[in-house]
Amino acid sequence: MMTGKEKKTSRLEIIFTGFGGQGIILAGRILGKAAVIGDHRESTLVQAYGPEARGGACSAQVTISDRPIHYPYVRRPDVLVCMSQGGFDKFIDQMKEGGALLIDHDLVQPRGFDKRFFSIPSTRIAEELGRKMMANIIMLGFFTAITGAVSVEAARDAVTDSVPKGTEEMNAAAFNRGCDYGLAVLKGLEKKAAGRAGA
Amino acid sequence: MTDFNIILFMCNWGPHAAYQALQDTGASIPDNVKMVRIPCTGRISKALLFKSFEMGANGVALVGCEPGSCRYGTGTANAQGHVEDTRGILELLGLGKDRLQLATFLPDESGSLLEFLKRFSREIEGMGPSPIRPATELIPVAERDRAIEEVVSAHDVYACQDCGKCSSACPLTLAGKPFSPRAIANAVIAGDIDSPSVQKDVWACLTCGLCYDRCPSAVDFSGFIRDLRDILARSGSDRHASHGEFFQSLMRTMTSRDLEVRPWQWLSSDVRTDPGSKTLFFGGCAPYFDIFFKNFLRTRTREILVDSLRLLNFFDVHPALLKEERCCGHDLLWSGDRANFLKLAQLNADAIRDKGVEEIITACPECYSTLRRDYPAHGIDLGCKITHIFDFLEQEIDKGAVGFKGLDRQLTFQDPCRLSRLENRPHLPRRLLNRVAPNSFKEMKDSGISAICCGNSAWTGCDSFSKALQVKRIRQARSTGSDLLITACPKCQIHLRCAMEDPFLGEELNMEVLDLTSLLARAIHWE
Ligand code: SF4
Numbered sequence: 001m002m003t004g005k006e007k008k009t010s011r012l013e014i015i016f017t018g019f020g021g022q023g024i025i026l027a028g029r030i031l032g033k034a035a036v037i038g039d040h041r042e043s044t045l046v047q048a049y050g051p052e053a054r055g056g057a058c059s060a061q062v063t064i065s066d067r068p069i070h071y072p073y074v075r076r077p078d079v080l081v082c083m084s085q086g087g088f089d090k091f092i093d094q095m096k097e098g099g100a101l102l103i104d105h106d107l108v109q110p111r112g113f114d115k116r117f118f119s120i121p122s123t124r125i126a127e128e129l130g131r132k133m134m135a136n137i138i139m140l141g142f143f144t145a146i147t148g149a150v151s152v153e154a155a156r157d158a159v160t161d162s163v164p165k166g167t168e169e170m171n172a173a174a175f176n177r178g179c180d181y182g183l184a185v186l187k188g189l190e191k192k193a194a195g196r197a198g199a
Numbered sequence: 200m201t202d203f204n205i206i207l208f209m210c211n212w213g214p215h216a217a218y219q220a221l222q223d224t225g226a227s228i229p230d231n232v233k234m235v236r237i238p239c240t241g242r243i244s245k246a247l248l249f250k251s252f253e254m255g256a257n258g259v260a261l262v263g264c265e266p267g268s269c270r271y272g273t274g275t276a277n278a279q280g281h282v283e284d285t286r287g288i289l290e291l292l293g294l295g296k297d298r299l300q301l302a303t304f305l306p307d308e309s310g311s312l313l314e315f316l317k318r319f320s321r322e323i324e325g326m327g328p329s330p331i332r333p334a335t336e337l338i339p340v341a342e343r344d345r346a347i348e349e350v351v352s353a354h355d356v357y358a359c360q361d362c363g364k365c366s367s368a369c370p371l372t373l374a375g376k377p378f379s380p381r382a383i384a385n386a387v388i389a390g391d392i393d394s395p396s397v398q399k400d401v402w403a404c405l406t407c408g409l410c411y412d413r414c415p416s417a418v419d420f421s422g423f424i425r426d427l428r429d430i431l432a433r434s435g436s437d438r439h440a441s442h443g444e445f446f447q448s449l450m451r452t453m454t455s456r457d458l459e460v461r462p463w464q465w466l467s468s469d470v471r472t473d474p475g476s477k478t479l480f481f482g483g484c485a486p487y488f489d490i491f492f493k494n495f496l497r498t499r500t501r502e503i504l505v506d507s508l509r510l511l512n513f514f515d516v517h518p519a520l521l522k523e524e525r526c527c528g529h530d531l532l533w534s535g536d537r538a539n540f541l542k543l544a545q546l547n548a549d550a551i552r553d554k555g556v557e558e559i560i561t562a563c564p565e566c567y568s569t570l571r572r573d574y575p576a577h578g579i580d581l582g583c584k585i586t587h588i589f590d591f592l593e594q595e596i597d598k599g600a601v602g603f604k605g606l607d608r609q610l611t612f613q614d615p616c617r618l619s620r621l622e623n624r625p626h627l628p629r630r631l632l633n634r635v636a637p638n639s640f641k642e643m644k645d646s647g648i649s650a651i652c653c654g655n656s657a658w659t660g661c662d663s664f665s666k667a668l669q670v671k672r673i674r675q676a677r678s679t680g681s682d683l684l685i686t687a688c689p690k691c692q693i694h695l696r697c698a699m700e701d702p703f704l705g706e707e708l709n710m711e712v713l714d715l716t717s718l719l720a721r722a723i724h725w726e
């Protein structure tokens with residue numbers, strides 16, 4: 001399993017999935033931007049909508065690589081990010097053996113998945129911050145901290161660059177919340193592995 | 200004649216006869232021994248024992264009757280307790296416990312008395328002179344009445360509309376004490392400072408700040424009292440200190456620059472600290488309090504420090520500890536000794552400043568408020584951020600991935616006045632409480648900004664009315680149906696426990712007390 005502590009592999013395939021209106025495609029686009037503009041790597045994005053644009057299942061397939069990408073479709077993701085149950089049910093079987101699963105804690109039940117996964121209540125945190133719409137940005141921060149697929153600075157810059165004018169600060173704060181949550185999760189895993197779960 | 204001195208408190212009954220025999224036979228009693236004849240060793244309190252050191256004694260011996268031969272029965276046993284506790288404090292203070300000794304003799308044991316005196320004198324000579332310099336004497340205020348006028352206008356006491364809201368909120372007034380902040384304010388304005396009731400009442404105020412919260416004219420009465428006390432103390436007013444002024448004495452000895460305090464020597468090694476860290480943990484005086492109250496209240500307030508450090512470690516912060524840490528000075532400032540408060544503050548600042556510290560974290564609300572507010576107000580700049588550990592914890596826990604073990608207890612909470620009122624942050628501890636025990640936390644009748652004081656502040660003016668107030672407070676806590684009283688200040692724990700010792704009310708007042716930091720440290724875990 002990959003975490004932020006490990007070395008970047010030269011090619012990484014990611015699927016972001018959820019329902020329309022959650023900003024799944026935007027998250028994919030920001031991720032690609034971060035890889036290309038901030039980290040000077042290659043990236044592609046394939047977006048797929050379900051039958052209805054709003055509310056239906058949708059996904060963003062992002063590939064990040066150090067070399068030119070000739071085939072942009074993601075068939076076997078290294079990282080699967082699920083913000084809806086439907087997305088999880090549809091994509092979980094495609095995830096690579098040993099891939100990283102990231103889910104929204106309140107929206108996804110990882111039924112039938114018995115390996116370690118990473119979860120964050122991104123929608124709940126977004127509500128706490130006053131805007132449910134920012135759950136995708138929080139998830140992106142979480143993704144960045146857990147996977148290390150892009151650098152934190154590149155991702156944060158790509159966020160402030162891609163969101164509507166006037167909401168940059170809010171979104172940067174949302175990104176940071178997700179990122180902090182991810183770092184806390186990693187720290188918790190490390191502590192538990194060392195047998196020091198309590199104070 | 201040597202330049203060190205030993206104070207010998209000698210009981211009138213047994214050993215004094217032996218001492219007289221030595222004098223009669225012209226025995227060579229070491230000439231640096233100053234004998235003070237006392238009626239019973241059991242009456243020499245910790246405050247009196249300690250006072251000698253504050254005044255510069257190099258050694259103190261308490262000499263009494265052998266156990267079982269005390270004329271009053273329990274004198275020797277009391278003396279043993281007092282000496283043991285005071286020795287513990289001398290150790291922590293860096294003076295060394297061996298500068299204080301207890302010895303007992305029968306009237307006919309003049310030979311062994313002489314031997315003891317010679318040996319003790321040699322030992323003290325070996326330890327060298329005490330590093331304690333008598334603290335700054337209170338400098339009389341040149342023009343007292345003018346100084347009082349200045350304090351009155353600095354706190355805008357003239358704005359008082361005589362509405363009486365303060366008196367109807369003051370917990371002392373409500374406990375039935377013939378005491379009224381409004382009346383004190385008016386009397387001082389009218390120039391009645393010398394009236395016996397004002398002279399007494401100025402020292403009774405708990406400086407809890409509840410009246411300030413209620414006052415429509417925003418008269419900061421507790422700040423006014425604080426400044427007035429300094430003037431009155433310097434004009435010779437009795438300071439009505441509790442415990443024979445032991446704590447003020449202790450804090451004044453810490454103003455000696457050459458004293459090498461050892462405030463952390465007791466800390467167990469499983470707590471991780473790092474002398475090079477940019478984050479400093481400031482502990483406060485809890486370890487001293489625990490020794491002082493060991494035999495009476497059995498408080499364990501230094502656990503607050505251990506649990507704070509554990510919580511910092513939990514979040515991978517390995518803070519530096521200040522080996523020269525002295526009392527922050529809160530109690531001196533609030534009990535009329537600003538000059539020595541300033542000396543303490545300066546010594547702490549000197550010790551902190553060149554260490555490159557960026558942030559000081561503390562768990563004591565008094566240290567927090569004093570370092571954050573009073574040091575800068577007195578021109579002392581620590582050059583770093585002051586953080587209460589609750590703020591640190593709230594911020595870290597909020598990042599996520601941290602959970603709390605459920606606990607099968609009902610909780611209620613005693614607000615620390617320095618954090619909840621003076622710093623106006625009653626929500627901070629509550630946010631944490633609601634994380635640990637969302638379903639089993641119940642507020643007392645008076646809570647948050649309206650909470651009632653634990654009964655004492657800065658070790659002054661403890662009396663039967665403050666006791667009545669404590670009883671009322673504990674009854675409020677009990678009537679929430681809770682079985683665990685959470686506190687967030689070592690002093691709240693000490694004073695409330697003291698009230699629980701009431702032999703007449705007994706079980707009715709009994710309640711387990713635990714600090715919020717300890718509660719958090721027990722329950723927290725990584726998810
Ligand atoms: S509450 Fe304020 S204005 Fe009213 S009597 Fe007290 S000090 Fe005066």
Ligand code: SF4
Binds near residue numbers: 372380420
């Ligand atoms: S500070 Fe507290 S004890 Fe003092 S007068 Fe005001 S309410 Fe009463």
Ligand code: SF4
Binds near residue numbers: 697698
């Ligand atoms: S309440 Fe008890 S511990 Fe507190 S000052 Fe009074 S006597 Fe001392």
